Amino acid sequence: AQKVTQAQTEISVVEKEDVTLDCVYETRDTTYYLFWYKQPPSGELVFLIRRNSFDEQNEISGRYSWNFQKSTSSFNFTITASQVVDSAVYFCALSSQGAQKLVFGQGTRLTINP
Amino acid sequence: DAMVIQNPRYQVTQFGKPVTLSCSQTLNHNVMYWYQQKSSQAPKLLFHYYDKDFNNEADTPDNFQSRRPNTSFCFLDIRSPGLGDAAMYLCATREGIRSTEAFFGQGTRLTVV
Numbered sequence: 001a002q003k004v005t006q007a008q009t010e011i012s013v014v015e016k017e018d019v020t021l022d023c024v025y026e027t028r029d030t031t032y033y034l035f036w037y038k039q040p041p042s043g044e045l046v047f048l049i050r051r052n053s054f055d056e057q058n059e060i061s062g063r064y065s066w067n068f069q070k071s072t073s074s075f076n077f078t079i080t081a082s083q084v085v086d087s088a089v090y091f092c093a094l095s096s097q098g099a100q101k102l103v104f105g106q107g108t109r110l111t112i113n114p
Numbered sequence: 115d116a117m118v119i120q121n122p123r124y125q126v127t128q129f130g131k132p133v134t135l136s137c138s139q140t141l142n143h144n145v146m147y148w149y150q151q152k153s154s155q156a157p158k159l160l161f162h163y164y165d166k167d168f169n170n171e172a173d174t175p176d177n178f179q180s181r182r183p184n185t186s187f188c189f190l191d192i193r194s195p196g197l198g199d200a201a202m203y204l205c206a207t208r209e210g211i212r213s214t215e216a217f218f219g220q221g222t223r224l225t226v227v
Binding site for chain 2: 035037042043044045046047050091100101102104105106107109
């Protein structure tokens with residue numbers, strides 16, 4: 001069975017602080033894909049990143065960075081110098097190769113206060 | 115330009131009155147999904163199509179049906195909406211072969227009165 005756990009239900013920080021959103025996953029598959037999505041108040045799920053299980057390189061995109069560690073089954077997401085526009089619900093998701101399903105975590109509601 | 119379009123954005127329906135939500139895509143993706151998302155919860159997969167093959171989740175109520183007349187369009191039919199079916203309904207597409215990311219529409223927020 002596949003499972004994604006986002007233990008942090010809500011996080012609130014002051015603008016310009018760095019914040020890390022945790023994601024822990026479970027799967028028996030050797031090849032799988034991990035994703036992060038952002039859901040602003042408008043409701044649409046916006047794709048942020050995909051990571052393959054065989055590529056443990058960390059990635060940085062502007063103020064966003066992702067830390068993938070297979071040894072701990074974690075795929076954490078860090079926002080540096082947070083901004084009010086980063087306020088949203090963030091979902092981590094998992095999919096196995098060839099599988100059609102995306103399994104979502106429960107989401108973390110991030111609030112950036114001015 | 116939007117690639118996955120859901121109509122309407124907001125739908126109000128009466129208890130027990132059939133309602134249809136629509137989704138269209140311009141990506142020519144094989145896979146189309148319908149998710150239900152209730153307040154402060156993760157999206158819950160209802161069913162998906164791989165081309166014309168329909169895949170129903172085991173815990174999706176019979177009250178929910180779907181149609182995919184062609185690659186571009188997919189419909190969610192709720193035969194007899196109950197108060198518990200009020201939610202955001204999200205449509206998504208995916209290329210299907212290479213396990214790429216899924217693209218989501220803006221969702222339809224359904225209210226049952």
